Amino acid sequence: MAKASGEIIIKKYANRRLYNTGTSTYVTLDDLAKMVKKGEEFTVQDAKSGDDITHSVLTQIIFEQESKTGNTLLPISFLRQLISYYGDQMQMVVPSFLEHSMKAFTEQQSQMREQMTTAFGEMPMPKNLQMPMQLVEEQVKRNTEMFHQAMKMFSPFLTPQTPQETKRPESKDIDDLKEQLRTLQNKLDNL
Secondary structure, eight states, X not given: OOOOSSOEEEEEOTTSOEEETTTTXXXXXXXXXXXXXXXXXXXXXXXXXXXXXXXXXXXHXXXXXXXXXXXXXXXXXXXXXXXXXXXXXXXXXXXXXXXXXXXXXXXXXXXXXXXXXXXXXXXXXXXXXXXXXXXXXXXXXXXXXXXXXXHHHHOTTSOOOOTTTTSOHHHHHHHHHHHHHHHXXXXXXXX
């Protein structure tokens, strides 16, 4: 989709059709999802009232992506936990925490891609050398632990932390990543 100069405005009409004012074309939620993946910023406005409805449209895109693919990104336990924060005193903290977590995850992903490119060049990695799923699972566990630790800081009714819980998560993460890189390097050396 061509990008018009300035901000991209998507108008949503009463008949649920979406109109990209930058390209003067009707678009679908799939088109908007592609724009997000490309990094294109846009605002969705109700065509009649002019209200900004970007949040609800992006949420609708997530709902459709979750329901049409077999590979969901949001585990049920996460959804339950997220729902439990609505109306809770933590509701104000959760959005900024999630935003920070996603930014950190994206940076880690970029670093990992750079390291793999440095190690293997631009050629695709053979299947037997691809990153094992357990590394991703370990990173998710660490991120979940960091989330729980952050939530504990804001909850006055929890028991005091043990010395192990007070260890800086960044230090543990760096040590874990170094160990994972050593393991991968050993596997490569053995090949």
